[in-house]
Amino acid sequence: MAQHQITLTINGTERSLALDDPRVTLLDALRQHLDMTGTKKGCDHGQCGACTVMANGRRINSCLSLAVMHDGDTITTVEGLGEPENLSPLQAAFLHHDGFQCGYCTPGQLVSATAMIEEIKQNWPSVVSGDLEKVSLSDDEIRERMSGNLCRCAAYANIVDAIREAAKAEGVA
Amino acid sequence: MRDFVYDRADSADAAQTAAKEGARAIAGGTNLLDLMKHEVETPDRLIDVNRTGLDQIEEADGGLRIGALVRNADLAAEERVRRDWPLLSRAILAGASPQIRNRATTAGNLMQRTRCAYFYDLGSACNKRSPGSGCDALNGVNRMHAILGTSEHCIATYPGDMAVALVALDAEVEIAGANGKRTVPIAEFHRLPGDRPDRDNVLEDGEIILGVTLPKPTGGAQVYRKVRDRRSYAFALVSAAVDVTVEDGKITRAALTLGSVAAKPWRSNEADKVLVGSEPSRKAFENAADRLLQGAQGHGENDYKIGLARRTLVAALAEATGIDIAGDAA
Numbered sequence: 001m002a003q004h005q006i007t008l009t010i011n012g013t014e015r016s017l018a019l020d021d022p023r024v025t026l027l028d029a030l031r032q033h034l035d036m037t038g039t040k041k042g043c044d045h046g047q048c049g050a051c052t053v054m055a056n057g058r059r060i061n062s063c064l065s066l067a068v069m070h071d072g073d074t075i076t077t078v079e080g081l082g083e084p085e086n087l088s089p090l091q092a093a094f095l096h097h098d099g100f101q102c103g104y105c106t107p108g109q110l111v112s113a114t115a116m117i118e119e120i121k122q123n124w125p126s127v128v129s130g131d132l133e134k135v136s137l138s139d140d141e142i143r144e145r146m147s148g149n150l151c152r153c154a155a156y157a158n159i160v161d162a163i164r165e166a167a168k169a170e171g172v173a
Numbered sequence: 174m175r176d177f178v179y180d181r182a183d184s185a186d187a188a189q190t191a192a193k194e195g196a197r198a199i200a201g202g203t204n205l206l207d208l209m210k211h212e213v214e215t216p217d218r219l220i221d222v223n224r225t226g227l228d229q230i231e232e233a234d235g236g237l238r239i240g241a242l243v244r245n246a247d248l249a250a251e252e253r254v255r256r257d258w259p260l261l262s263r264a265i266l267a268g269a270s271p272q273i274r275n276r277a278t279t280a281g282n283l284m285q286r287t288r289c290a291y292f293y294d295l296g297s298a299c300n301k302r303s304p305g306s307g308c309d310a311l312n313g314v315n316r317m318h319a320i321l322g323t324s325e326h327c328i329a330t331y332p333g334d335m336a337v338a339l340v341a342l343d344a345e346v347e348i349a350g351a352n353g354k355r356t357v358p359i360a361e362f363h364r365l366p367g368d369r370p371d372r373d374n375v376l377e378d379g380e381i382i383l384g385v386t387l388p389k390p391t392g393g394a395q396v397y398r399k400v401r402d403r404r405s406y407a408f409a410l411v412s413a414a415v416d417v418t419v420e421d422g423k424i425t426r427a428a429l430t431l432g433s434v435a436a437k438p439w440r441s442n443e444a445d446k447v448l449v450g451s452e453p454s455r456k457a458f459e460n461a462a463d464r465l466l467q468g469a470q471g472h473g474e475n476d477y478k479i480g481l482a483r484r485t486l487v488a489a490l491a492e493a494t495g496i497d498i499a500g501d502a503a
Contacts, residue, residue, distance in 0.1 A: 004179065021176070022176075022177065022178075022179035022219070023174050023176065023177070025206075044210065045207050045210065046203060046207060046270075046272070046273060049270065049272060052272055058246070058275040058276075059271060059272050059275060060272050060275050060276045061203070061272045061273065061276070064201075064202060064203045064206050064207060064273075064276065065202055065206070065276065066179070066199075066202065066206065066221075068179055068181075068221070069199070069202065069221050069223060112271070112272065115271075116271065119271070122250070123250075124246065124249075124250045125249065125250060125255065125262060125266060126266055127263060127266040127267045127405075132255040132259055132262055132263070133252075133255050133256065143405070144404075144405050145271055147270055147271075147405035147406040148269075148270025148271055148272045148273065148406060
């Protein structure tokens with residue numbers, strides 16, 4: 001099989017990867033080839049959001065992308081958000097508000113919400129924005145913007161509380 | 174997933190050459206890879222078109238030219254689109270999830286395939302997936318299925334939102350093929366099934382989409398209304414896109430399009446004309462909806478869609494024109 005040599009900058013570190021199969025998704029490249037298991041595989045079909053990572057600053061489903069398509073890209077995974085002794089404000093807010101039960105969806109929730117707060121800072125509208133040209137933070141906005149991340153334990157109420165607190169701490173209102 | 178050969182194109186010409194040689198274009202991949210995992214799609218060769226530079230939004234004759242690779246999220250957030258074509262922003266934002274919209278592209282969204290469960294299930298008969306095998310949806314679980322433009326071979330819908338808005342906005346699709354470029358009105362891009370439900374659209378073998386052009390805004394009031402099982406991240410049961418201009422109390426221009434009722438966004442000049450010259454009223458809206466839904470037929474579980482489509486369109490028109498329809502006689 002053809003060799004695919006790709007380079008990814010993951011959480012600030014350049015990683016080279018030789019793939020002998022183009023079918024490897026970005027998710028499987030992270031988990032199986034680079035032993036970065038923070039990013040989770042849930043449905044593997046883009047429905048649950050457990051595999052959410054940022055590619056060049058944008059949140060995407062890593063299960064619905066081929067690793068070879070990301071040659072040269074900058075990837076941020078949950079391992080890049082914070083450390084156990086140095087949590088990101090959002091990670092701390094999830095702890096404070098108990099924004100999980102089993103925890104399996106949490107890495108995806110954290111990466112997704114981190115990117116979501118940036119999207120609001122960039123004034124990106126959502127379908128529930130009354131005014132498309134001036135976006136503000138509300139619980140409805142948080143729920144709509146996080147609809148790509150499922151939590152089968154249904155910790156949604158606490159997830160919304162955590163995201164609201166972290167967003168407000170960053171001056172997003 | 175079946176194995177395939179992967180190549181990357183660095184220009185639109187290279188992408189078109191690869192397509193001519195039989196390669197399947199992959200952009201965001203959010204629909205294609207999902208279908209490849211199910212082995213509903215089994216391309217031998219993929220050409221990655223993400224680096225062809227077709228990701229620009231440019232002014233064009235008072236309208237916009239939207240490159241094939243413009244991501245859904247970027248198009249919805251584009252300042253001119255938000256201001257002059259809010260219908261397009263709202264339709265895009267009503268679809269999928271933020272993660273998907275960050276990856277999915279303008280051309281890829283037009284190329285997305287139906288969500289018919291029998292199309293996805295390799296054990297079922299499906300003329301769209303496997304021509305000649307039959308259609309298990311006809312007498313099956315068909316509450317999501319089409320009520321207009323169907324055939325005995327297929328009752329699948331085109332599931333997207335963006336194209337419904339583009340049809341109401343009179344957009345055009347720019348296509349490149351071996352014999353040069355051609356432009357197709359978006360309303361003629363998707364095909365009705367007839368006896369070839371495997372062909373979703375008019376793109377010929379070897380052709381690729383270069384972009385979509387929007388004519389200058391009409392200045393009308395634009396509304397996108399989507400009805401679905403869940404409030405977010407769900408495909409439409411029915412959607413309605415309207416762009417209506419009212420002058421001196423009378424409707425002077427109307428564009429009405431229904432989504433998820435057929436294999437293509439559903440619009441008719443006759444239904445648009447029903448409204449022109451009328452004062453905005455519930456009765457006028459219902460007349461237009463009845464004209465647009467002429468010939469609609471359910472297949473059992475989706476019978477409800479005929480009434481739902483009528484009410485959704487009337488509600489969208491009421492919102493666009495500021496008419497209060499609560500309490501009026503039906």
